[in-house]
Amino acid sequence: MGDPEGAVRVTDLMPQRHRAPDLVRIVQGVRGEVTMRSTLRLRFDYGSVVPWVRRADGHRVAVAGPDSVWLRSVPDVKTWGENQSTVSEFTVREGERVAFVLTWHPSHEPRPRLVDPYSSLRHSVTDWRAWAGRCRYDGPHRDAVVRSLITLKALTYRPTGGIVAAPTTSLPEEPGGVRNWDYRFCWLRDSTLTLNALLAAGYQDEAEAWRDWLLRAVAGDPADLQIMYGLAGERRLPEFELPWLSGFDGATPVRTGNGAVKQLQLDVYGEVMDSLALARSSGLSAQPDVWALQSVLMDFLRTAWRQPDEGLWEVRGGRRHFVHSKVMVWVAADRAVRTLEENPGLGGDLDGWRELRDEVHREVCEKGTTPRGTRSRSRTARVNSTRRCC
Structure with a gap:
């Protein structure tokens, strides 16, 4: 034929x-x-x-x-x-x-209404080329940088500014494995990297939309801060298994939702504080009550930072003390101190935040490091403790 x-x-x-x-x-x-x-x-x-x-x-x-x-x-x-x-x-x-x-x-x-497929193609190509042409980056591997920025843009939900981690669910971490998680949500941990990338490349509007989504999503009691939210800032993301689906290349279970949403991950407070500090220093349009929110987050961290948590790797085997979580608490305190030093008119407990920053620093140095030449654990134990779980 x-x-x-x-x-x-x-x-x-x-x-x-x-x-x-x-x-x-x-x-x-x-x-x-x-x-x-x-x-x-x-x-x-x-x-x-x-x-x-x-x-x-x-x-x-x-x-x-x-x-x-x-x-x-x-x-x-x-x-x-x-x-x-x-x-x-x-x-x-x-x-x-x-x-x-x-x-x-x-x-x-x-x-x-019906769309014309051929004019849609012309307009899409024109729009994407114009958007990519706004990129201010002019260093090595520019094509790869632009491609990455296009991916961020494509993962953005325009009405809210939310950016999902991935458009897929249940792709296995290893062939035939069971670590198949749903990443169609917005992680606070990604906020600093996302803002950095957009602002460095000159995409101010997208950065502001992402910042504003972040502010809406985290509003409320700081004790209830979640590690991830839905595209519109939804908080309830219940995890379910879909037994009627065989999964990618036989990898089961297939999941929708993500149970890690209920975890305590202290590092996200550092990521949020760092994101808002970056937004302020980059000259994004001011938003009311931003500093009030940051101050409330810092008040919560004064005592909460000593708790064990599920950490960056989102472990599902019980909470532990993670060095990364403590370091990111230090980041939160450091950004609060720096912001107040540069903007004294904002008001805040500068001495108390300095004290918190120093206290976390001492604990990380005393309990979170190993003297050179000392082996604290086997290589297998170290690898297992740093494996992302969801």
């Missing part, structure tokens, strides 16, 4: 979102004549629900509960049902294009 020497180019994109999210696939004939086959196998609720599929306005519509997905092609391509899938076959010749547009929206709402 078709030309054995034929070739096509397939381009996938998600146009800038206005109302409903769209997924576009464009098949372009490059050489000769090629017959293509397309199979769309939709499943909702993590693969547990097979939707009803019907025709409406010349489109295929899949509906189940709150979800609705519309499939259309430009130009129109005949589709049919086969083994609980939507299938099509079409031929593309050199210079021809066929586009498929997949659009999700709440099933109780009317069909969203």
Whole structure:
């Protein structure tokens, strides 16, 4: 079928979102004549629900509960049902294009407006090039830096400014393993690195949006500060296993949510204080009550810093004392001291925070280091204690 020497180019994109999210696939004939086959196998609720599929306005519509997905092609391509899938076959010749547009929206709402797949591609390329062109970095490996910044931007939820750690769940840390965690949330620990990267590259607007998300998310009792939040600052992220899914390459269990959200990780207080100090020193627009929040966090750390916690590695075998957690408490105290020294009009317990900083420093030096030439534990024990758990 078709030309054995034929070739096509397939381009996938998600146009800038206005109302409903769209997924576009464009098949372009490059050489000769090629017959293509397309199979769309939709499943909702993590693969547990097979939707009803019907025709409406010349489109295929899949509906189940709150979800609705519309499939259309430009130009129109005949589709049919086969083994609980939507299938099509079409031929593309050199210079021809066929586009498929997949659009999700709440099933109780009317069909969203149609997007033109070809103009969407042009606009997306233009917008991304313009955004990447704003990068101020001009050092070694610029292409890699821009690619990383694009990834941060793509992981950003524009309405809130939240940036997820990853768009996936349950990819195993090792083949066939059980350490398969859900990373589709915003970790406070990432905030300093994220702000640093955006500000250093000249992306002030994105940095401000991320800073503002951070402020909204952490508002409340400092004792209830979480290590992660949802894209809009949601606090409840219950962890569930999905036994009907086999997992990537057989790695189970597959999880949604993340139980580590309830852990105590003292280092996040240091990351939050460092992020807000960085925002202030970088000249981001002032936000009311920021310093009041920071002062409350420091009051909490005066006594809480001595507690054991689950630490950077999010261990699930009981709390322990981690050197990294204590060091980040020192960072929190140091940033509070520096901010107040540079801005004395803010007001605060400068002497008390200096004392806390010195106290943490002494304890880390006395209990968190090993004299040169002394072996405190086996190599295996050291490796096990630093393995990230979730």
